[in-house]
Amino acid sequence: MDTTSAHGGKLINLYVEGEALLQEKEKAKSNRSWDLTTCQMFDIELLLNGAFSPLTGYLNQADYQSVVEGMRLADGTLWPMPINLDISQAFADETTIGEEITLRDPEGVVIANLVVTDLWTPDKTLEAEKVFGTTDTAHPGVRRLLNEGNPVYVGGTLTGVTPPLHYDFNQYRNTPAEMRQHFAELGWSNVIAFQTRNPIHKAHVIMMKRLMAKNQANLVIHTAVGRTKPGDIDHFCRVRCYEKVLPHFPAGTAEIRLLPLAMRMGGPREALWHAIIRQNYGFTHFIVGRDHAGPGRNNLGGLFYGATEAQELVSSLQDELNIQILKAPFLRYVEGRGEFCEEHELLSGEAGLYISGAELKDKLCHGEDIPEWFAFPEVIEELNRTLPPRSKQGITLFFTGLSGSGKSTLANGVMVKLRELGGRHVSLLDGDVVRKNLSSELSFSKEHRDLNILRIGYVASEISKNGGIAICAPIAPYATTRRSVRSMIEEVGVFVEIHVATPIEVCEGRDRKGLYAMARAGKIKGFTGIDDPYDVPENPEMRIDTSQYTMTDAVEQVIERLREMKLIA
Template sequence: MTHSNHAPVPELYVSSESAAKLKREAGDMPSWDLTPRQICDLELLMNGGFNPLKGFLTEADYDSVVENMRLADGSLWPMPITLDVSEEFAERIEPGQDIALRDQEGVILAILSVTDKWRPNKKREAEKVFGADDLAHPAVNYLHNVAGPVYLGGPVLGIQPPVHYDFRARRDTPNELRALFRKLGWRRVVAFQTRNPLHRAHQELTFRAAREAQANLLIHPVVGMTKPGDVDHFTRVRCYEAVLDKYPAATTTMSLLNLAMRMAGPREAVWHGLIRKNHGCTHFIVGRDHAGPGKNSKGEDFYGPYDAQELFAAHAEEIGIEMVPFKHMVYVQEKAQYFPADEVPEGATVLNISGTELRRRLREGLEIPEWFSFPEVVAELRRRFPPRNKQGFTVFFTGLSGSGKSTIANALMIKLMEMGDRPVTLLDGDVVRKHLSSELGFSKEHRDINIRRIGYVASEITKNGGIAICAPIAPYAATRRAVREMIEQYGAFVEVHVATSLEECERRDRKGLYRLAREGKIKEFTGISDPYEAPENPELRVDTEGQDVDNCAHQVILKLESMGLIG
């Protein structure tokens, strides 16, 4: 069991002549455009990473995997690999039919011979596979809110692998890795699964694990889909490449795994083990809280910290790979070196920087010590996560018509341009309606489209390091929240409620619209005949009654300073 098996794993690809023929035939079949997760699953199905699966699970296999962690024939398989489709598509498909599976550009990757079509009990799947039907679990959220309602199952004939344009030299199929290990003479290989950048503690623990197992080391990071909010794989791979140089020459290699993780803790660990076995590894590092999804909706952990190790240990023989339990490594100041947490000398000073603390230091441009990480890794992370005063952000004004949004937004823009460190774009309500949304009216549906367009443009500006100032009415809280979510993945979202009262707006009536609205000559007018949901927790509320524009804009500047966004 501890010697790597160099014989190839079965793949689902057909020969190149058959592929050409199948591809022609597939042109006439109904086709399903695969989702990003399904593309990851299909790649590992086809290249043998998910051996012994021969396709997307049938209903009998699915039931058995969900209930017993085994395929219907009894072999160990912990994760339902299913093809979820939409209602509309499912209506057109009957068992017995072949369908073409296409990537998002329309390239035909495989043919699925549909043998089963069913409506899964998602609540049961959530409870049995992920431990709870709780939307705080990313895979449960995916199951209920992203995945389609109907599953199709059946064997897959592989035509071609999904195309990757990035890091091609670092991607290997299971059989390519097996061949590499054979060529290098590596008979024992310990795999390290990761979805995070590696720092010194990881380097220490992986190297120790390899020494203990008397094995070579495979850094096997996931580049398919990881936990929402993780560092993107482009940045991570550049970090990994820097760390690779820190291992003694010829002991260690790295390969990228296009897996879509589910964050299913114990079941996921077993799954990861089977996948690594297929990739020719003999040992696998399982850590504390392996593939943990974070906290549930009550703020508790979904799984116990060592549940994954226990489940893995109970099935190690069958997985065919030996577990190397992860040692939690900590830095001991007096010794200037890393120790396993349970071997720290008495009375010694242990230093630690948590993930949250690391993000804070990056955000604020603070020092990240060399004992914690490698300078090359820190440099990559700093490049990707510049301090807040170098990142893009969005200031989103909301308020009634005539509340003074545009005037304050204009003054703010001029002040920010005077500072001159980042480009500034003003997306004023009227201007947007002229250039981006000229066909839209003021129904709820049209207002929402309008605000989402503004949000999209602002999120692109924010992503690219600029400052977006938006000044629409944006009367609906849910739409403002959606825009916030779009933007916060790239930078700060500063909501400013211009809280001028309706009476005051109407008294000023700068455009003469309130009079027309009162006379019924303008329909669906915000505040008069249409709702305005005032923000409950804006970053800032400004009152324009009794203070001038300059003062209001200055309050926004002070807020931006206090948030570390300028200065």
């Protein structure tokens, strides 16, 4: 079996066996432990099985800085993405250089032992600028880096103990060594990897077939099934769709395999990272798409990266790669000819038809027919099982506004009206009620306010995931926290932010408890709108000032907006 890695060395395998394994398990009993998050689990799996060769653990500080600044390890080896274990300040304060820490999965299973070589607080703003090219938190990778991760980075060497356990699609899961052996057994000397986090449609299949023929190669749909972009169709549905697509390739020429990757949506750098990972798996060719691993649009409505920027970067480094880079052509459907053509093949007057992933999802959510030229009917049938029309999807209505703005009263009225209309279970998560029953031990510090909102978001996501309507009515003063809740909800349902924009003067006039007066007198500290900020939502789905309507009319305004959005009939 070939163990030569993409970088000319051996394919890294950090797992130990036999007596060495028993020793590692014994040491784990006395080591301090860090429980890995879901995203950290994806990283460590690919570190341990060699997909991140030549890395032997988390980057030390010198390698981290070199990667951030120039896409290379300190020794000059090409590597574009920082891979570090982020830990809490409290855990870091107890950690020493040279210490061995045991890393466990969320259920406490020992995954690996880590010998700490470096411990530092990174400049995450600089990391965002260099790695993602922006500090705009509309970028999901930037938002996770700046707002969701822990503050301290650990560098160190890993020893693998237990491979992470998976229950789904195990027939499609292979380590890099297993994949190379599989290709050798099949006699596949040229193999193309196709990276995807979306369903595959007719244009994709035609593009892949053309590249297979041109390069006399077989193909693997090597789909990312770890963390992808918030709002993506879940990998369970996507893999079922790929199974429907596979018969459209000549028998025995194409396969499906899963890559448990925590994507950063880092555009050009991520495309290079994907190529290096695929050469570690033994692929000979890799397709780089247009706007590869791009996160969509920024706060100004433009793309974060140019359409061909990823293709240009990876191609410019072809001489340093042991995998052939293939640029995915952009195909459009020409109705007059009944075929897909590349842009340069379009004749004068031929515009060609194209449906983006976002447009497809919108059509599915609105119950619209998908053109036959675009997708295979069996794929659309599978997508409809997972993405019913919006009027049948789970929803979270997130009312936010100042104390006294009327959001709780409005939320109650909307709840009653939705129950009157029927069709879905409706649950109200009022801020005061949640404080009493779910977060009674929390203070009103910023940290605890954020935690309270995230708890509300989690409960709402569970309601939405199961097709119900969750109505939330907290103050939720901080934009970053509201954005985190939006991301959480949009992975499973529809998020509707409703800013109850009642002026503070009106809110104070309604204040029966005298809280505003006490805050202005300094008797209450950290009161939202007085001595603690309220981040006004920039682009809510709805904004309403309850001082301008009777509450009955305000409720009707919200219901009408939900009808406009086709969320209710």
